[in-house]
Each structure stands twice: as structure tokens, then as C-alpha cells.
Amino acid sequence: MSNFLEVIGKKAELHRDLKIERLQLGAEYMWLVYYDSVVNSQETIMFIWNSGITSNVSYDDICMRLAGKPWSPEAMSELQLGRVVLLHATGEQAFSFQGVPASLSRSIEKPENESMPFAPAVAFMEPLTTNIGLIRKTLNSPYLIAEGFTFTGGATKEASLIYHSEFVNKELLQQVKSHLQNASHRDLQTGQDLMEILGCSRFDLLSPFYKTEIPMQATSSLMKGRVILLIDGEPVAYVLPLLFGDFISIQWDKQLPLIIMFALRSLRLMSLLVSLLTPGLYVALVSVNPETLRIELALSVASSRIGIPLPTFLEMAFLLIVSEISIESTQRLPKSIAASITVIGGIVLGTAIVDAKLVSSLVIIVLSISVTATFAFPNYLNTLNLRIMRAVIVVLSSIFGVFGLFAGFIAICFYVCRIEHFGIPFMNFFDFKKLRQT
Template structure:
């Protein structure tokens, strides 16, 4: 193996933020090496001087005082995790220790994608330790456990599994830990990577987790026996596993009287059915099974379609595509521009399409009700699955009518009832505390 100093000097050409500085520590002259972008070098050097360095100190004593460990060029990735390397003057010896981190994080902020009235205005942040601290401060329990995992693929990624040792479902915990331990040598950069690590198929419509950026929501799930996965660099918590109740309930509901809480949850459940079935039902009744309509309603529908060149199925398909494009186009725009696009797409464009006799006004009404109902759910990401299945039901309804509508809905029911993540059924409505020993 070549001299450590020579190896490091070779890679400085490709890493402009790699800092190499000569330091005189007592009787020893050493080389100070770190990434200036992730380590505050000035504070770290001050920390070294305050660790009890004397004029007669030796290189080995410096290593002991700084709680260092032996280092080699095989551990080069440690530098990117905030560690500092001290090399002997000849470059033949090296040890590393934890440096003082540079300030890379933003200030605490309120949630951007989730809203809970009168809830603490604090959201998860990118640093892993900060997110663990938010949970510990909010929960304050001696039974709170945080187990660390490292994924060493193309880039090293740190993750922490957080759970309540007294309330956690042991079967769930064992399976999740097993999946994470087996994937130690894999990449963890995207949600798809995490789904693969947790044993899900590429073709699964529902992921085994849901994301939340609100610590209170994550803690609520943990108190019901679930586990939380925090990943360094991501301002969200992954709650495992995803359950049907996550589509219609949130922790904030419990701030209200019991009857109002149930009323809100039944309203969201009704919104799910309206969002999923209304467009397909309209297409089925108007284009395939008009004989099922009352004569008054049939005449009203017929009069609204006078002069419309497109069949009902193509009307609905066209407007569904336009609405999805409008929703997607506003997700990554600045809020001021997104509001303008929404007005243009929702009001101006809708009115112009009806006036141009391309679609009937009834289709606009049905689709508006369906799209509005889609966003009655607590978590925006959960609406993506509903929007996809809604399009599939519209296609089946346009081909087979009411039979296709019910066939599609029953198929979806069978599909979600057979989903099971980590031994917990997706449609489980039980408290995990009751399932803990099962």
C-alpha cells in the first residue's frame, strides 16, 4: 500500500472541497484532512487544541485524546460523513475522529404538504439526528428505541428504525429489521429502492409505507405498534406498514369530540367512493346502459349533449387527462404561479371547452365533484393510487357499462383485501397492541 498522504494528494485534483493542512501539535507535526463542505475545520482545530495537547504529546497520545480509530484509504467514504483524518508527518500512519459539522441544514419550518390545524408547526428536516431529536423531545419515553442501519451501495446512506419497545408489534419489527439487514450492501436513494429492500414487487400498486412530515403523526402511528424509518437527507418519516386507515384518518381527528371524529372519517370514506366511482358510473349509465336512467334524467342528459361530437367515454377520458396534467403541472411551480394555472385550467379552460361544444356541462360537473373528492384525504400521496384506479374503472365502464363498473370495483376490493405487509393485513382495523403477540 502506498503512502496515505500520496493517495490523498492524488484525489484532491477531483475534489476541490478536500482540505489538507499542516498542523503542529506539541512535538508532532501532522496533516489535517477533511471535506471542508461538511466539516467546520476552524471549530474542529479549536477542539483539537482544547483536548489537552501538550508540547511533549506523541502521535499515539493525540489519537487517544481525540477518541480516534485507525484509518486507511479503504475508509475514504468516512470523510464524507463528517470525520477528520490526521496523518503523521511522513504519511505512514493515520487515524480518524468525528469533526465538528458544518452548518448545512435550514431552520425549523412548518409542514409544506400536510396540514393539521392547531398542531405544532414543526416538520421533519433533512439531518437524521435532528429528526430523531424531534421524536424524542415530543415523545419523552424511556422505551423509545432508535436502531441505526447503513446502506453501502454506490453512495453510503444512513437510516434509523425508531419504535416503542413496549408497544411495537414484534412480528413487524423482526421482519423489517431482517429486510434492512439483508440490504446493507444495496443502494437506498429513492422510494423504489426502499420498496425493493422491504420486499415489495415493482408492480405493486400500494407501497408498504406512507410518508409523513409531521412528527406528531409519526409518533401516533408508533404508539399504535408501527415502526418509523428515518433516512438521512430526507425530510420525512416512513411509517411501516401502510394501512387502509391512513387514507381516512389522522391523529388530529382525536382533538375533536368522538361523534365529530367519526363523522369526518365517514365523510372521507364517502369521498373515496365518490372519487373512485362517479366518473365511471356516469360513463356507464349514459353511453352503455341509458335504459337504467329515469326518463326525466335521460332527457336532461340528452338535451345537455346536443351538438357534442364526442362520445361520452372520450369526453370523460379527455377531461381526465386534462385534469391530471393540470394537477401535475402545479405540483412543482411556485405557489403564486400555481394558483394562476389552477384558475386558468379550472375555470377559463373549462368554460371555453363547454362553450365550444366539445364536452357537455354534465361531464364537467361530474369530473369536478370527483376531483374535489380526491383531495379530501389527509395525505396527498395516497390520492395517486385512487387517481390511477379511477382511470381504470372509467375504461371498464366505457366498454362493459355498469357490469364493468362493478367488476372493476370488486376487483379492487379483492386486491386490497389480499395485500399483506410484514404479516399485517392492509385492511386491518385492529389496534396493534391487541395483535402484539399473535
């Protein structure tokens, strides 16, 4: 290969979906270059033959029949928009024309678990090439790289590592590629498998990645220097690494004025504290340290607990378990049924429990505030870690009171501050030099 072919051949080493095929048209051999994530190759070849190709047709005639225009490697980004390049057998001439778009295995649907107002109603799908194509259409850049990886464990699994070569954190990229290359013989079927491949333990509370099903959210992470892992058969993108900012910020926030954006993120940060500390604080003040309450508030709490047979900790633990069961049941049911279960579990069951004098009305109020604050975060999966930490703090508060509450909170702060994935601290969000990019 020479000239244009050499340039494209080098790029094909970094783009797993960039294909170069030899094609005989008439009496001449040519090279067909395209991204199979955005172009249907079979239908494109049929389109070429149906354009009137004969045995004595020339290269210039083919260009005219396909409404092509001269092409050079400087216009490589055109291929991401669905154009196809035909190179002369010598590799010294080329023209491009519009290819037939790749068909999808199912229609593109709205995100099911994430919501962004006024964002494109597009979500990732199961085919790997389709997801790569969605990212290419969302972020049309010649610096967008999609490297391919194959895992040959119990079953062969294809994956693609996507990054922006101009913005990516070089140390992050090197470490992630090293982990993926060294694990090519391993099985990749679950998130726990991926955690081990990336050098983490299955027992880590915080994974080194977070999942998103919105291409716009994934591309915004690319522009901030992070990398994305797409796995064939999974309708999500794995964004590496997970940072604290992912709990309280989304790309859509930047559609709003700066003051409103910071107000929303501050509200989510406050919701995090409310969700994490409110149940434990109630248990600590009522059951262990009631002397810290004002006399009026202490009397109000005491009057609400008249006739309640359970201690405060068991009240809170019982309702926490019921709320978690309700949340999990609504996640697994169709939306039409899930809405009914939410009403039954939240209103009917809560009212019946209070009327039966099993728990006090104050516990219902505190738990409702905490659960509602939990879902103020952009990504539902990020709330799972928070719910586990909340249960730990409730247990410590029931044993040690306010001291246990603050000891548990400080321990969590120390834990998250020591987390580091691929050389990037989890609390990198508080690097004020990078705050404007978050």
C-alpha cells in the same frame, strides 16, 4: 467498562445517536455521554473548558462549576431533553448538566404537503440526527429506540429505524430489521429501492409504507405499534406498514369529540367512494346503460349533449387527462404561480371547453365532484393510487357498463383485502378490537 458505563454501553447498541466519548478534564479522565441528535458536542466541550477547568480541578469541582446534579441510569430520559452526563473514569459516579442544543442546517419550517389545524408548525428536515431529535422531543420516552443502519451500494446512505419498545409489534419489528440487515450492501436512493429492500416489487400499486413530514403524525404511529424509518437526506418519515386507515384518519382527529371524529372519517370514506366511482358511473349510465335512467334524467342528459361530437368515454378521458396535467403542473410550480394555474385550468379552460361544444356541462360537473373528493384525504401521496384505479374503472365502465363498474370495484376490494405487509393485513383498520386505537 463497569457499572454506569456498562449500562450506557448496552443502550448505545440500540441508539445510534447515543455517543460515549472519553474526555480529559484537568488531571482526570471522564466519559461524556449525550445524544448527538439534540446536543452540539463541540460547543458543549468548549462550554466545559470555559467554565474554569484547571489542571488540578477535582470531579466535585467540575460538577459544581457546570451546575450539575447527581445522575443515574434511571434518569436516562433526561438526555433526550438535551442534558449531558459526565461519568467518573471508574464509571461509578455521574452527574448531568444542560448541554448546548444542536444547531440545525436550516430553520424548522411548516409542512408543505400536509396540514393539521392547530398542530405544531414543525416538519422533518434533511439531516438524520435532526429528525431523530424532533421525534425525541415530540415523544419523550425512555422506551424510544433508534437503531442505525448503513447501506453501502452506489453511495453510502445512513438510516435509522425508530420504534417504541413497549408498544411495537414484535413480528413487524423482526421482519423489518431482517430486511434492512440483509440489504446493507444494496443501494438506497429512491422509494422503489426501499420497496425492494422491504421485500416488495417495484410494480406493486400500494407500497408497504406511507410518508409523513409531521413529527406528531409519526409519533402517533409509534404509539400504535408501528415502526418508522428515517433516511439521511430525506425530509420525511417512512411509516411501516401502510394501512387502510391512513387514507381516512389522522392523529389530529382525536382533538375533536368522538362523534365529530367518526363523522369526519365517514365523510372521507364517502369521498373515497365518490372519487373512485362517480366518473365510471356516469360513463356507464350515459353510454352503455341509458335505459336504467329515469326518463326525465335521460332527457336532461340528452339535451346537454346536443352538438357534442365526442362519445361520452372520450369526453371523460379527455377531461381526466387535462385534470391530471393541471394537478401535476401545480405540484411542481411555486405556490404563487400554482394558484393562478388552478384558476386558469379550472374555470377559464373549463368554461371555454363547454362553450366550444367539445364536452357537455354534465361531464364537467361529474369530474369536478370526483377531483374535489380525491383531495379530501389527509395525505396527498395516498391519492395517486386512487387516481389510477379511477381511470381503470372508467375504461371498464365504457366497455361493460354498470357490470364493468361493479366488477372493477369488486376486483379492487379483493386486491386490497389480500395485501399483507410484514404479517399485517392492509385492511387491519376493520379489526374492531383495535378500532379505538386507530
